[in-house]
Every structure is written in C-alpha cells, then in structure tokens.
Amino acid sequence: MSAFSAIGEDREIDREEFTPTLEPQATWCPGCGDFGVLKALKQAMPEVGRNPDEVLLVTGIGCSGKLNSYFESYGYHSIHGRSLPIARAAKLANPDLEVIAAGGDGDGYGIGGNHFMHTARENHDMTYIVFNNEIFGLTKGQTSPTSPKGHKSKTQPHGSAKDPIRPLSLALTSGASYVARTAAVNPNQAKEILVEAMQHDGFAHIDFLTQCPTWNKDARQYVPYTDINDSEDYDFDPTNREDAQEMASEAERSLYEGEVLTGRFYVDSERPSYQEEKQAIGEMPEQPLAERYFDDDYEWERSHDLLLDRHK
Amino acid sequence: MTDHELMWRIAGGSGDGIASTSQNFAKALMRAGLHVFTHRHYPSRIRGGHTYTEVRAKTEPVRSRGDGFNCLLALGDSFARNPQEDAYYGDEEIKPLSENLDELNEGGIIVYDTGLLDSADIPNFEERVEENDWHVYPLNLREIARDHGREVMRNTAGVGATAALLGIDLEYFEELMAESMPEDILEPNKEILHYTHDKVIEEFEFTHDLRVPEGSHDEEQVLLSGSDTIAYGAIDEGCRFIAGYPMTPWTEVFTIMSQALPELGGVSEQVEDEIAAAALALGASHAGVKAMSGSSGGGFALMSEPLGLAEMSETPVVLVEAMRAGPSTGLPTKPEQADLEHVLYTSQGDSNRVVLAPGTVAEAYEQSRLAFQLAYGYNIPVVLLYDQKLGGELMNVPASHFDREPNPDLGAVTTEEELEEAPHGPGGKFHRYRYDAEDGVSPRSIPGQKGGHFLVTGNEHNQAGHIEEDPTNRVTQMERRMSKLDGIREFLDEQDTQTYMGPEEADYGLITFGSQQGTVAEAVDRLNGAGHSVKGIGVSDMMPYPEAEMTEFLESVDEALVVEMNASGQFRGLTQKELGRFGDKLSSLLKYNGEPFEPAEIVTGFEASIEGQDVPDQQTTYVPAAGD
Ligand SMILES: Cc1ncc(C[n+]2csc(CCOP(=O)(O)OP(=O)(O)O)c2C)c(N)n1
Numbered sequence: 045m046s047a048f049s050a051i052g053e054d055r056e057i058d059r060e061e062f063t064p065t066l067e068p069q070a071t072w073c074p075g076c077g078d079f080g081v082l083k084a085l086k087q088a089m090p091e092v093g094r095n096p097d098e099v100l101l102v103t104g105i106g107c108s109g110k111l112n113s114y115f116e117s118y119g120y121h122s123i124h125g126r127s128l129p130i131a132r133a134a135k136l137a138n139p140d141l142e143v144i145a146a147g148g149d150g151d152g153y154g155i156g157g158n159h160f161m162h163t164a165r166e167n168h169d170m171t172y173i174v175f176n177n178e179i180f181g182l183t184k185g186q187t188s189p190t191s192p193k194g195h196k197s198k199t200q201p202h203g204s205a206k207d208p209i210r211p212l213s214l215a216l217t218s219g220a221s222y223v224a225r226t227a228a229v230n231p232n233q234a235k236e237i238l239v240e241a242m243q244h245d246g247f248a249h250i251d252f253l254t255q256c257p258t259w260n261k262d263a264r265q266y267v268p269y270t271d272i273n274d275s276e277d278y279d280f281d282p283t284n285r286e287d288a289q290e291m292a293s294e295a296e297r298s299l300y301e302g303e304v305l306t307g308r309f310y311v312d313s314e315r316p317s318y319q320e321e322k323q324a325i326g327e328m329p330e331q332p333l334a335e336r337y338f339d340d341d342y343e344w345e346r347s348h349d350l351l352l353d354r355h356k
Numbered sequence: 357m358t359d360h361e362l363m364w365r366i367a368g369g370s371g372d373g374i375a376s377t378s379q380n381f382a383k384a385l386m387r388a389g390l391h392v393f394t395h396r397h398y399p400s401r402i403r404g405g406h407t408y409t410e411v412r413a414k415t416e417p418v419r420s421r422g423d424g425f426n427c428l429l430a431l432g433d434s435f436a437r438n439p440q441e442d443a444y445y446g447d448e449e450i451k452p453l454s455e456n457l458d459e460l461n462e463g464g465i466i467v468y469d470t471g472l473l474d475s476a477d478i479p480n481f482e483e484r485v486e487e488n489d490w491h492v493y494p495l496n497l498r499e500i501a502r503d504h505g506r507e508v509m510r511n512t513a514g515v516g517a518t519a520a521l522l523g524i525d526l527e528y529f530e531e532l533m534a535e536s537m538p539e540d541i542l543e544p545n546k547e548i549l550h551y552t553h554d555k556v557i558e559e560f561e562f563t564h565d566l567r568v569p570e571g572s573h574d575e576e577q578v579l580l581s582g583s584d585t586i587a588y589g590a591i592d593e594g595c596r597f598i599a600g601y602p603m604t605p606w607t608e609v610f611t612i613m614s615q616a617l618p619e620l621g622g623v624s625e626q627v628e629d630e631i632a633a634a635a636l637a638l639g640a641s642h643a644g645v646k647a648m649s650g651s652s653g654g655g656f657a658l659m660s661e662p663l664g665l666a667e668m669s670e671t672p673v674v675l676v677e678a679m680r681a682g683p684s685t686g687l688p689t690k691p692e693q694a695d696l697e698h699v700l701y702t703s704q705g706d707s708n709r710v711v712l713a714p715g716t717v718a719e720a721y722e723q724s725r726l727a728f729q730l731a732y733g734y735n736i737p738v739v740l741l742y743d744q745k746l747g748g749e750l751m752n753v754p755a756s757h758f759d760r761e762p763n764p765d766l767g768a769v770t771t772e773e774e775l776e777e778a779p780h781g782p783g784g785k786f787h788r789y790r791y792d793a794e795d796g797v798s799p800r801s802i803p804g805q806k807g808g809h810f811l812v813t814g815n816e817h818n819q820a821g822h823i824e825e826d827p828t829n830r831v832t833q834m835e836r837r838m839s840k841l842d843g844i845r846e847f848l849d850e851q852d853t854q855t856y857m858g859p860e861e862a863d864y865g866l867i868t869f870g871s872q873q874g875t876v877a878e879a880v881d882r883l884n885g886a887g888h889s890v891k892g893i894g895v896s897d898m899m900p901y902p903e904a905e906m907t908e909f910l911e912s913v914d915e916a917l918v919v920e921m922n923a924s925g926q927f928r929g930l931t932q933k934e935l936g937r938f939g940d941k942l943s944s945l946l947k948y949n950g951e952p953f954e955p956a957e958i959v960t961g962f963e964a965s966i967e968g969q970d971v972p973d974q975q976t977t978y979v980p981a982a983g984d
C-alpha cells in the first residue's frame with residue numbers, strides 16, 4: 045500500500061471539503077477580487093477529482109498569498125516571489141501530488157519574475173495562478189509591474205514612467221504550454237480554466253484579473269469582458285503559437301484601453317512536461333522519490349560501492 | 357624538514373593538467389603504501405597563470421601541508437606562449453619556476469622543462485641554487501612529449517622524470533593511466549613515461565639523496581577530498597535531491613552530487629539562482645525527500661530568506677557553505693574562514709539553526725551525515741560550513757571508514773496510522789506545530805498522507821499552522837523552536853564531535869575550527885616535541901556551541917591561542933560570546949592572505965604569543981588577549 049493513500053482516492057469530492065472548518069479571521073477587504081479566485085478554485089476541485097490531502101498549494105507573500113488560509117489542503121505560504129521554486133521541487137519529489145502555485149502580480153512578475161521565466165521554460169507540470177490586481181495590495185498600494193504607465197502611487201507620485209509587463213506574452217515566449225487569462229468577476233469561466241489548467245500536463249499559467257477596491261479604485265473592474273474563445277470577433281486557434289502570440293499582445297494592449305479579453309490564449313498538449321523529459325534522459329526515477337522513503341523493501345545504495353570504484 | 361618525507365610540488369599554468377596529474381601522483385603514492393595529503397593553489401582564471409599542487413607523502417599519517425616543499429616539477433605555462441594582442445600576460449612564462457623558489461627547502465630538487473622555461477630569465481638563479489644546495493635537473497619535457505606523442509603529454513614526461521629521481525616504481529602510474537585513458541592516448545603516454553624515466557637514469561648523476569620510502573597500509577585506502585566526503589555522507593544519509601547554482605568552491609560538491617544522484621535514482625537541479633536553489637531544497641524536503649542545497653559566500657547571502665523560512669516553518673534542509681576569501685567575490689579560488697558569522701547570523705530574527713564545521717576530510721563525511729540526522733530529526737535547517745582548502749584537498753582514508761549502513765530515515769515524520777491518533781484541533785485539523793512537543797520537535801506530515809494536511813507559513817503560526825499573532829502563542833512557539841537547540845547540544849555532546857589533540861594535561865591550549873584542524877594537530881605535536889606543554893581542540897559545533905566541553909578545556913589551561921583564517925577573529929569572538937568569559941585567556945593567531953597555515957607558522961606564532969611578542973612572519977597576525 046502506498047504511504048500516501050490520499051493520492052488517487054476514488055470518491056466524490058465535495059467543494060466544501062476545501063473550506064476550512066474553523067474559519068480563519070478574514071484578512072481580505074470586502075469586495076476584494078481574491079474572493080473570486082478562492083470561489084472558482086473550490087468549485088474546480090470536485091471536477092479535477094482531487095481531495096485536500098493530495099493537493100499542495102504553494103503561495104508567496106501578499107494579500108494573494110493568504111489564499112491558503114481560506115483553502116483547506118496541504119499548504120505552503122512561503123516567501124515573497126518564491127512560490128514557484130518551492131512548488132516545482134515538490135512536484136519533482138512527488139509527481140503524484142496536485143501542485144498549485146499562487147501569488148500576486150508583484151510577487152510573480154516582480155520579485156519572482158526570474159523564477160516565472162524559468163519555471164515556464166522548464167514546463168513543470170503544475171498550475172500557476174497570478175492574482176493580477178495591478179497594484180501591491182498588502183504593502184498598501186504601491187505601483188506594481190502590471191500597473192499602467194502613468195499610474196500614480198505614494199512611491200511613484202509623478203506617475204510610473206514604465207510600461208507594464210506583458211505577462212501572457214512573457215509566459216508564452218518563456219515556454220509555458222498553457223496560457224490563459226480570466227477574471228474574478230467571471231467565476232464560471234474562471235472555474236473552467238482552472239479545471240483545464242490542472243488537467244493540463246505541463247506548466248499552466250493563469251493571469252487572473254482581480255480587483256483591489258482598497259488601493260486601486262481607479263482600475264477598471266474588468267467588466268465587461270470578452271471571452272475570446274467564444275467571441276465571433278476573435279477567430280483564432282489557441283494551439284497555434286503565432287495566433288496565440290498575436291492574441292496575447294492584443295489582450296495586453298487593450299486591457300489598458302478598457303477592453304478586457306479573457307480565455308485560453310495557448311494550449312500545447314504535445315509538449316512533454318519537465319518530469320517526462322527528465323525521466324526520458326534518466327535523471328528522474330519513475331517511482332515518486334518521496335514514496336521510496338516509506339518503502340521498507342527499497343535497497344538504498346551506499347557510497348562505499350562508488351568509492352571503491354573511483355577512489356582506490 | 358627531514359628527508360624521509362616527500363613534499364612534491366608540480367607547477368604550471370591553469371588548464372595544463374596540473375590538478376589531474378597531481379591527483380594521479382598522490383594516488384600512485386597511496387597505492388605504494390604511503391600516506392598522502394595534497395594542497396592546491398590556483399588563480400581565478402581558466403587557462404594560464406601560475407598554479408601548483410603539492411603532494412606530501414610519508415610512511416606515517418599526514419594531516420596537513422608541510423612547511424615549504426622539497427621537490428619541484430616546473431612544467432611551464434603553455435598558455436603564456438600564445439599571448440593575445442590585447443591582453444597583457446606579464447612574465448608568466450617563467451612563473452612556474454620563479455614563483456616557487458622561495459618556498460623550496462634547502463637541499464631540494466628542481467626538475468624543469470627547458471622547452472618552456474629558461475633559467476637564464478630567473479634573476480640570480482645560479483647563485484640561489486648554490487646557496488640553497490638545490491639539485492637541478494633540466495629536461496626538455498616538451499620536446500620529449502612531442503617526439504613520442506603529443507605536446508600536452510609533458511605532464512607524463514615530468515612524472516617519469518621525478519619518479520626516476522625519487523625511486524618510485526612506474527608500475528603504479530601505468531596502472532592508473534590504464535584505468536583512466538583510452539587506448540590511443542594510453543600507449544604514447546606509457547612510452548613517454550618510460551622514455552623520460554630511463555633517460556634521467558642514464559643521463560644524470562643523482563646528487564640529491566631524497567628517495568620515496570617503502571610504505572604499507574594495514575587496510576585498503578581511498579583518496580578523497582572534503583567535497584567528496586560531504587557528498588558521500590549525504591548519499592549515505594539518504595539525500596536524493598540537490599539543487600544548486602555554480603559558485604567556486606561549492607561547485608565541487610554540486611558536481612559530485614549531480615553526477616551521482618541520477619545513478620542512484622535521485623534528482624539534481626541546476627536552477628536560475630541561489631534563492632531558487634534553496635527554495636527548491638525546501639520544496640523537495642517538504643514533499644518528503646531528503647534534500648540539500650548550498651553555495652559559497654555570495655550565493656549563500658541570497659539563500660538568507662529561504663533559510664529563515666526553513667527555521668520558521670521547521671522544514672528540514674541541509675545547506676552547504678563553502679567559504680572562500682571575501683568580502684564580496686573576494687579571492688574566488690582561495691580559502692578563508694571568514695563566513696562564520698555570516699552563516700551563524702544571516703537572515704532575520706533569532707537564529708534557530710545548526711551550524712557544523714568539519715575539521716578533516718574524513719570528519720566531513722561524519723558531519724555531513726550528522727547534518728542530515730539533525731535536520732530531519734529535529735525539523736531544522738543545518739548549515740555545513742567548510743572552506744576551499746578542505747573541499748579541495750585530497751587525503752587517504754581507510755575505505756572501511758565509509759563502510760556503513762545507509763540511513764534514509766526521514767526523522768520526525770508521522771505515518772498515516774500515527775496521523776489518525778495524532779492530536780487534531782477543532783475541525784479535525786492536524787496539529788503540526790503542537791505546543792507540548794517533546795524536545796521541541798513536533799512531527800510533520802507529508803503531502804499526500806491522509807488526514808495530514810496543514811499549513812506551513814513563514815509567519816508566526818498556531819498549532820495547526822495558521823497565521824496567529826497572539827502574544828502567548830508567539831512566546832510558546834518561539835520557545836519551543838529555540839529549545840530544540842538544547843536537545844541538539846546534548847545529542848552532539850554524546851557524539852563526541854570535538855577533536856582533542858596532544859596530552860590530556862597541558863599549560864597551553866590551541867583552539868581551532870574547520871580546515872585548520874590537521875595543521876594545528878601537527879603544530880601541537882611539534883610544540884610538545886620541542887618541550888612546550890600544549891594541547892589542542894578542533895571544534896566542529898558552531899551552533900549550538902559546545903559550552904561544557906569548551907569551558908572545561910579553557911579552565912584546564914593557563915592561556916589559549918585561537919588559530920583561524922580570517923582577519924577579525926570570528927571564532928575567538930564566538931567563543932567569548934558563547935561562554936561569556938575567558939576574554940583574558942584567549943589570544944588569536946590569524947592568517948588571511950589567501951593561503952592556509954603551514955604548521956611552522958603556528959609553531960612560531962605560538963612561541964611568540966607566549967612571550968608576548970609580535971609574530972615575525974608577515975603573513976600571520978597575533979592579536980593578544982583582551983586582558984593584555
Ligand atoms: C523580500 C520581501 N520584500 C518585500 C516584502 C513586502 N511585501 C509583502 S507583500 C508585497 C507586495 C505584494 O503585492 P502583490 O504581489 O501584487 O500582491 P497583492 O498583495 O496585491 O495580492 C511586498 C512588497 C516582503 N514580504 N518580502
């Protein structure tokens with residue numbers, strides 16, 4: 045029997061299992077978009093068929109990082125910008141886990157930008173949710189990498205002189221095999237995309253538009269939005285990289301002009317995940333590494349055998 | 357020193373194969389029954405420049421580099437011959453011969469490659485040879501190599517020549533070459549080896565009398581570096597995950613592990629930076645695998661935040677810190693012991709970690725194993741602190757030393773059965789961080805275990821792992837985490853991790869940590885031989901500090917000299933801070949020029965210190981006790 049019997053358990057999963065039985069004190073402001081992500085995520089879980097004991101949710105720091113206070117599962121609320129390296133190692137240690145990483149736009153595109161690029165490049169089989177509210181929430185409203193050019197804040201009183209980052213394009217060029225944008229105001233689409241992302245075998249990046257009514261009052265609430273996959277106006281093939289790139293640039297430009305385009309921008313189901321690549325070249329065992337520590341019959345190799353070979 | 361020990365130095369340009377040649381030379385002598393020890397010196401550049409390695413060999417165990425050396429093989433810097441127009445290479449062409457003469461002992465031997473080096477370029481060469489009674493054997497090694505194979509095989513020609521002069525059986529070199537070389541280069545190398553050997557015997561009249569003695573080992577020996585033993589200790593302790601980013605000298609451990617782990621069904625990851633590297637180690641460890649990461653000073657600085665997270669979240673992890681001379685990028689390829697305070701106190705908040713500093717190649721194996729036992733047994737980060745010297749030096753160790761059972765035990769982890777019984781809070785939540793944990797160690801569950809999910813956070817948290825700022829909870833959790841160090845100190849006391857040197861009773865003490873232990877041990881013997889009354893201690897527990905043992909040691913001597921490779925006396929400072937006294941008993945002998953101590957420097961430094969004088973050698977510094 046597996047040491048991890050929660051994994052692969054065959055039963056109906058109820059979304060309420062993901063609600064903490066003992067409500068932690070609310071730290072999100074009323075009307076915060078983060079509630080939308082939480083709701084969609086809880087709704088997605090029964091469809092993905094994973095129970096709280098087989099899900100590892102790794103977050104960074106920020107209001108977004110509080111997600112796992114409200115979401116019942118194995119959780120790792122880590123440090124600012126570092127959710128991805130923690131999450132991807134956990135996946136390598138035990139590929140049977142459902143690994144989700146989450147954080148804000150400052151967390152993911154600012155301080156953690158380097159990790160974002162590399163995790164996408166490696167195409168780890170995991171889901172990455174970025175709560176994009178175009179502002180630093182937890183530190184009280186400073187300009188973030190997705191704040192529009194000219195955005196004024198206490199630390200940028202003359203307005204930002206920087207162009208905002210292009211997260212969808214960045215994910216695409218870095219090598220993410222699934223790229224989507226959704227919005228907290230659209231829980232149905234958000235849920236669908238989350239389900240797809242978790243079922244996707246590779247790095248799934250979701251730029252999740254969330255409103256911050258406390259610090260970003262000027263920001264559009266991301267309504268009305270257009271679902272590019274349903275709209276007649278946008279006839280494109282998300283499995284085609286060039287189409288996707290064009291669509292992503294369009295969405296990134298139009299967001300700051302008041303047109304919110306959401307949906308799947310890119311889906312590549314052919315590309316092997318990092319784990320598959322590593323296993324193919326003999327750099328990762330087929331059996332989850334973590335299982336081995338609970339396997340009493342496993343014969344652990346000793347350095348002594350290597351030693352006599354190489355150092356005599 | 358005496359003639360019965362060989363201190364052979366091979367010098368040339370980086371990239372000329374000095375390291376591999378000296379490694380084989382040391383191995384050959386080990387197979388010939390001798391005890392060996394190597395000391396490396398290299399500049400921070402890839403090709404060219406002056407580099408050397410010393411191999412010290414004798415019939416008794418060798419613990420340290422010697423004082424100077426007695427046989428020089430100067431191969432020349434082949435890269436100095438192709439200067440690029442835009443680069444200035446200075447007079448590197450003659451460095452392998454000129455730079456090494458100052459430390460060549462009286463009566464020593466010089467073999468040099470006339471194909472690359474011209475003794476006429478060395479100021480006063482003839483006079484110095486005469487004055488020092490050196491025995492010079494010039495040979496055109498470059499030409500020999502070219503005529504019988506390829507020019508790059510100059511090393512083999514040089515080995516053949518010194519083997520002839522020292523009376524070492526060629527069979528040992530042939531064997532080693534056969535083990536490592538493909539057929540097409542093996543044959544010409546063998547030919548060159550024999551040709552040079554025979555030529556030297558035929559053409560020269562030997563005026564020196566240094567010969568390599570016959571030796572024999574009671575049991576099978578292996579030749580290993582500190583980097584090897586750290587890696588092998590980790591492997592035997594069940595570490596199967598490593599993440600890193602290259603930085604000298606940590607790269608050695610990283611490389612050894614990266615080559616070994618896939619063979620052992622483990623995983624190695626070279627990642628984007630050191631923050632990621634440490635974070636990956638935490639992620640893998642959290643998911644139930646024994647994991648390590650590491651770096652050198654600058655890279656370890658980046659790991660500061662993940663290190664703090666490991667402390668707060670009680671995620672077990674082993675981080676290796678390979679010191680080189682700092683600050684900043686410092687002297688990239690030279691040893692120093694100046695990151696001690698960095699690893700003790702880096703990262704915010706009250707330090708709650710273990711820091712171990714192995715003193716010898718063999719000890720690094722034990723300490724590496726111990727690091728994992730403590731990390732996983734106590735759910736705490738452990739830093740294994742060593743330096744470029746220990747990482748890179750080779751020593752023979754009996755193979756049986758490593759013949760031990762593997763220990764993949766994950767330590768303080770619950771099973772699913774235990775989880776059913778484990779305390780759960782309201783709503784059935786598993787209490788990962790229970791207040792009443794024995795020795796402060798509250799067992800964790802592993803993601804995927806049924807009924808075990810909990811929240812890890814770097815914020816202060818309650819028993820279930822939820823963020824909690826209540827003052828009583830804060831104090832309780834803080835005290836529990838800190839209390840683990842008491843248990844660890846007791847555990848380490850039982851392991852007897854400190855190394856005692858010299859007689860049990862003595863008037864004076866020599867205190868050191870890390871890589872200087874072997875050199876201090878040799879100095880203690882010499883001092884006692886010269887009529888002084890000295891004992892020594894090599895400390896390997898930096899945090900928690902071995903209070904009881906050190907108090908006893910310091911109470912038993914009148915005065916003590918702390919020997920360390922840094923400019924500020926960090927270990928002396930730690931000792932005073934931890935013990936809260938002895939300021940008037942402790943003085944310092946410091947060296948921070950990028951080279952480790954030679955035993956004689958410690959002997960001289962000690963003698964000067966007891967007489968209250970300045971040390972004569974400009975490369976070492978004496979700092980008197982605070983009471984002086
Ligand atoms: C290394 C480090 N730098 C800075 C901070 C302070 N900090 C906490 S949250 C945050 C910004 C969060 O913004 P974002 O990621 O957009 O998330 P939000 O709060 O908007 O959800 C910052 C700068 C920190 N915790 N750690």
Ligand code: SF4
Pocket residue numbers: 071072073075076077078107108177181182255256257258259
């Ligand atoms: S500050 Fe903004 S992002 Fe943070 S909880 Fe409040 S509304 Fe949400």
